[in-house]
Amino acid sequence: MIGSIFPKLFLYVWLEQDAGSSMFAEFPPATLNLNATLLRKVTRAMSDRTLPRILQTPAVILLLVWMLVPLSMTLYFSFIRYVLNSNIRPEWTTPSLSNWRGFGNYGYVLDAKDFWFAMQNSVIIVTSILLITVVLGLGIAVLINRKFPGRGIVRVLLISPFFVMPAVNAVLWINMILDPVLGLQGLAVGGLNSLIDGLRDFPVLGYFFNLWPVIEPISFRATQTSSIAVIMMVAWQWTPFAVLIFMTSLQSEDESQKEAATLDGASPWSQFINLTIPHLGRPIAIVIMIQSIFHLSLYAEIEIVSRGNGNKNLPYLIGEFANNNIGAASATGIFAVILANIIAIFLLRMVGKTLMD
Numbered sequence: 001m002i003g004s005i006f007p008k009l010f011l012y013v014w015l016e017q018d019a020g021s022s023m024f025a026e027f028p029p030a031t032l033n034l035n036a037t038l039l040r041k042v043t044r045a046m047s048d049r050t051l052p053r054i055l056q057t058p059a060v061i062l063l064l065v066w067m068l069v070p071l072s073m074t075l076y077f078s079f080i081r082y083v084l085n086s087n088i089r090p091e092w093t094t095p096s097l098s099n100w101r102g103f104g105n106y107g108y109v110l111d112a113k114d115f116w117f118a119m120q121n122s123v124i125i126v127t128s129i130l131l132i133t134v135v136l137g138l139g140i141a142v143l144i145n146r147k148f149p150g151r152g153i154v155r156v157l158l159i160s161p162f163f164v165m166p167a168v169n170a171v172l173w174i175n176m177i178l179d180p181v182l183g184l185q186g187l188a189v190g191g192l193n194s195l196i197d198g199l200r201d202f203p204v205l206g207y208f209f210n211l212w213p214v215i216e217p218i219s220f221r222a223t224q225t226s227s228i229a230v231i232m233m234v235a236w237q238w239t240p241f242a243v244l245i246f247m248t249s250l251q252s253e254d255e256s257q258k259e260a261a262t263l264d265g266a267s268p269w270s271q272f273i274n275l276t277i278p279h280l281g282r283p284i285a286i287v288i289m290i291q292s293i294f295h296l297s298l299y300a301e302i303e304i305v306s307r308g309n310g311n312k313n314l315p316y317l318i319g320e321f322a323n324n325n326i327g328a329a330s331a332t333g334i335f336a337v338i339l340a341n342i343i344a345i346f347l348l349r350m351v352g353k354t355l356m357d
Helices: 001-018 034-045 050-078 102-111 113-142 151-163 167-175 184-197 205-210 226-249 253-263 268-279 280-296 300-308 314-322 326-356
Strands: none
Touching: 050 314, 102 113, 102 314, 102 326, 113 151, 113 226, 113 280, 113 314, 113 326, 151 167, 151 226, 167 226, 167 300, 184 205, 226 280, 226 300, 253 268, 268 280, 280 326, 314 326
């Protein structure tokens, strides 16, 4: 139906506009088979944007179903007793309203020993990664926004880490770079200790180097340092994204303003603070928003680095609950949604107002 109307509509409008042309006089109304009343209604609908909204409706409905169905199922599971395996209460293995628990799953999650630690760790990891990537990305983008030999190659090399898969990134960092024995960290610490041992035999300097303690490599799989490893590897991977966004925005910066500021005696730092930073306000907000969405769902890096040993965030805690207790996992998922919305509102209000205005 719709497919047959559009060619007729186009032809009708064409004829209406060129009614005085003899070229169209050869086509009688019976041959064209145009329903003038219907076409006028369609034309009027297009003029008041009714037809575009009708055509957009299937996509909007699909998008709403795509979002609301999983969220509704998560809400439903969070209010019932639903476990995958229970020999004592086999009826709990079926998601049924007869297993209604109310807010019991939420109370269970709030009383879990790792929940508040996972919540705090999620905020710390996301905030640290954002701070590192924005600062480093801004600095690198400003540095490479100059003409120098090999600038194209440097840009490609800087952006390439962003295309590494998260699991591969974690494996490379934890085994080849941060490993205290076979990684670059272990080799660097061993070489530094050997150098210090050689300097201890010197007549004068030897006394000072004898006071130098032996440096021990850091095990980033330990409880206290695994989150630092996750922050480093994710920041390394996502800094190129910030560099790419900032570098693209710097191409449109008004150079005449900087030239005028230079003539007025403004220092490079003053130009950076008062001209470059406001110009990059929207890109900074975009980088923060996109990265916040992705970093709140970190899982692979934590699993590979520490297996959740003292380093958990909300997605990892959801995975632990989902091994058997779907109700608790769903309740934790609702808490994660609430946390994500709080962070999003905070960023939209704080970052948006301070940088975009």
